[in-house]
Amino acid sequence: MRTRDKQVTFDEPRFKALAIGPLTIDPPVVLAPMAGYTRAPFRVICQQMGCRLVYTEMVTAEGVSRRSPPTMRYLDIAPGEGPIGTHIYGVDPDAMAKAAEVIESLGRFDLIDVNCGCPVPxxxxxxxxxxLMRQPETLRRIVAAMVQATSLPVTVKTRLGVSREQCNVSEVAHAVEEGGAAAIAIHARFATDRHAGSVDLAALKRVKAERGIPVIGNGGVTSPQDAFAMQQKTGVDGVMVGRGALGNPWLFRDVNRFSNGESPAPPTDAERRAVIAQHLEHLYQVVAEWEKTLPNRKYTSEQVACRMFRGHLSYYLAGMRGVRQLKKRLMKMESIEAVMAGVDEVLRTNASDGASRQSAPYL
Structure with missing residues (x-):
């Protein structure tokens, strides 16, 4: 879905609020759970920019039910985070119910989201x-068991189907609602598409018309206009942003400005640098905490944090001159000082020749 290619204007560019159980999300544009990316440091930044709902990375229900330390560390949150949901996967209703009980007992979370869309083998x-899309009845039983086990809202994130030949999102959405879920998020692509290709807005509109629970649309959203157009064209109750927010948490600031009829405000280089520095430093602090209970005898906390940050940094600096060369050197950068020196070099290079990248304008 792309609305940047031409001018899109609205008489009243305001979103309709999203209600999930007792939660009211306004504007209704939320950060998708993403493995390797939605740890506390990035979530905090997105919330500072105005995102009203975030999720943890995906965790296994089996690990949560056993309170396995390597799993439970992914359920750590930063002070002041929220609303926030967990994102879990599993196939056994009893194990999923037990995991829901453990999650609620932590007292940190506002909802529990079930993964029914990950295509990773x-x-x-x-x-x-x-x-799980091949087993709608099992999914219904999972949701029902979790709803019985917790007072937190239970939601599901899914796709249109495993493939174009197996498009059964309507059947899956029916099972989810029958199980008692508070909402369903639909990535409007097939598992075989992964994250490529256009999204099927007609399918989102159809499911929204068929179901009584809130439907959240996902896929191809990279601007406030994309999000607003998705809600207007399909009637979905909310919009979930995934990769469109990577390297651009300012998107949520722009969503709020757009919702209030104001113009988006692309980040300056100084703002970009400040966010990169905050993100990396916070990630280092998170890893250092992990090391207290799960020590890594091969690398220091700073080395681990710098390695984990590489994916994020590529997004933060995407499209800027000198990034390709920096990526090669990043493989050897294992200190915060070295990483930030590389960032400064790229920013200086782009500023000196007038090519400093601002976020692409939302046309």
Whole structure:
């Protein structure tokens, strides 16, 4: 979905609020759970920019139910975070219910989201993730068991189907609602598409018309106009942003400005640098906490944090001159000082020749 290619204007560019159980999300544009990306440091930044709902990375219900330390560390949150949901996967209703009980007992979370869309083989070969779309009745039982086990709202994130030949999102959405879910988020692509290609807004509109629970649209949203157009064209109750927010948490600031009829405000280089520095430093602090209970004897906390940050940094500096060369050097950068020196070099290079990248304008 792309609305940047031409001018899009609205008489009243205001979103309709999203209600999930007792939660009211306004504007209704939320950050999608993303493995390897939606740890506390990035979530905090998105919330500072105005995002009203975030999620943890995906965790296994089995690990949560056993309170496995390597799993539970992904459920750590920063002070003041919220509203926030967990994002779990599994295929056994009893294990999912037990995990829901454990999650609620932590007292940190506002909802529990079930993964029914991940196409990664290590998840699907267990029958979980998008493979659950082949078993709507099992999914219904999972949701029902979780709803019975917790007072927190239970939601589901899914896709249109495993493939174009297996488009059963309507059946899956029916099972989710029958199980008692408070909402369903739909990535309007097939598992075989991964994150490529256009999204099917007609499918979102159809499911929204068929179901009585809130429907959240996901896929291809990279601007406030994309989000607003998705809600207007399909009637979905909310919009979920995934990769469109990577390297651009300012999108949520722009969503709020757009919702109030104001013009978006692309980040300056100084703002970009400040966010990068905050993100990396916070990630280092998170890893240092992990090291207290799960020590890494091969690398220091700073080295681990710098390695984990590489993916984010590529997004933050995407499109700027000198990034390709920096990426090669990043493989050897294992200190915060070295990483930030590289960032400064790229920013200086782009500023000196007038090519400093601002976020692409939302046309």
């Amino acid at each position: 290590k998840v699907t070969r267990k029958g979980a993730g998008v493979a």
